Amino acid sequence: MKLLSTEIKNKVLDSMMHIIQLRESEILEANKKDLEAFNRDDQALYDRLVVNDSKIKGMIQAIKEVKEQDDPVSQEISNITLDSGLNIVNKTAPFGTIMIIYESRPDVTIEAAVLAFKANNKILLKGGKEAYNSNVVLVDCWKQALRENSLDESWITMLQMNRDETQEFLRNPDQPLDLIVPRGGERLIDFVKQHAKCAVLISGRGNNFLYVHPEADWKKTIDVIINAKTDKISGCNALDKVLVDTNLPEYESRLRELNEILNAKGVEVLADTISKDVLKDNEVLPTEDTWYEEFLAMKIVLGAVNGIDEAMTKINTYSGGHSSTIMTQDVEAATRFMENIDTAAVYHNASTRFTDGGQMGVGAELAISTDKLHHRGPLGLKQLVTNKYYVYGDGHIRI
DSSP states (O other): OOOOOHHHHHHHHHHHHHHHHHTHHHHHHHHHHHHHHSOTTOHHHHHHHOOOHHHHHHHHHHHHHHHHSOOOTTOEEEEEEOTTSOEEEEEEEEOSEEEEEESSOHHHHHHHHHHHHHTTOEEEEEOOGGGHHHHHHHHHHHHHHHHHTTOOGGGEEEOOOOHHHHHHHHHSOSSOOOEEEEESOHHHHHHHHHHOSSEEOOBOOOOEEEEEOTTOOHHHHHHHHHHHHHSOTTSTTSEEEEEEETTSTTHHHHHHHHHHHHHHTTOEEEEOTTGGGTOTTSOBOSSGGGGGOOOOSSEEEEEEESSHHHHHHHHHHHSOSSEEEEEOSOHHHHHHHHHHOOSSEEEESSOGGGOSTTTTTOOSOSOEEOOSSSOOEEOOGGGSEEEEEEEEOSSOOOO
8 A cells, every 4th residue: 555645644634624624515415314314212323423623623633633643654663773683673653554434424524534544554434324415525625635646546446335235344345454443333243243353342331330339429529420321321431320338427428419410411210239228219220231231322220239349340340440439538459440441541530531531632533443453542633554564674684
């Protein structure tokens, strides 16, 4: 794959920002068609589908931020010269072609493409049918930006395939394919993992947990839980499960208070078999599988645990590997929790809503990876490259 100069890549991004501004009304009109055709039974998916003036500004800002970041390609990782005189240099290199499969979220059409392109990768965009009209216009904007800078339009491609065609493409792609990122629910991820023949980087479910330690500051705890649960229910970084330690001072009254506050915010609160003893009017978890469930709704579980060990075991058993929080003033307990919880992000006295590229200083993100190879957490510009060894000799042979 041809390596593009940083200058030409940034010129494309300049063009794209200008084009989005010029074609804003066209983008909004296309999105209106998608919204009118959408069944609003799934409120979280609907929220992700909406494009408005604020979203347009966000798209432009994402491109601007990526443009201003250093080019991640051909950066030297290491440089050693052996006793034999052989010089070995390790540098960053593009993956090649990345395919992203995603549901709703027209803004992903911008963020995924800008990141892949700046990292010198071609990208194949397989959006959901619910965002078809929006994505057609946004991808056409990309192609216009490429044409204006005399580049091949194949750098950014929208795939229009049904489920069977997608399955066949995953099994037998008609072009080189180096990495697939499925960004969606469990069924989508399982579908891709089952059929793909190349590397798959998982952007997993949320199902995030918060543990209330006996030494928690109660006011901070309330504030963090409300923010993490209600700020954006469609976010994969939203909170779904709260484990309250039964050793918390005034445990019963505080559990009732938390339940009342959540109810007042319109949150449906489920209890587990232990917290049900206090929350007598609450519905109990229907099955154990509920512990595994990502709600993407105004719903939460208030469970009870007896000690930090039980909390850590429960989180490591049921969470989606995304984000977890401990609320405590005990730094030693927080350190123990953070070192032993197996999620991409662990928090001490903070909302899980910060697991986001922009909030973590990464900038625009392709996804939040819950994989452990090759990267975990927000997939930003620096994470969309692999590496290559450059070995310089002078007639060296191995003896």
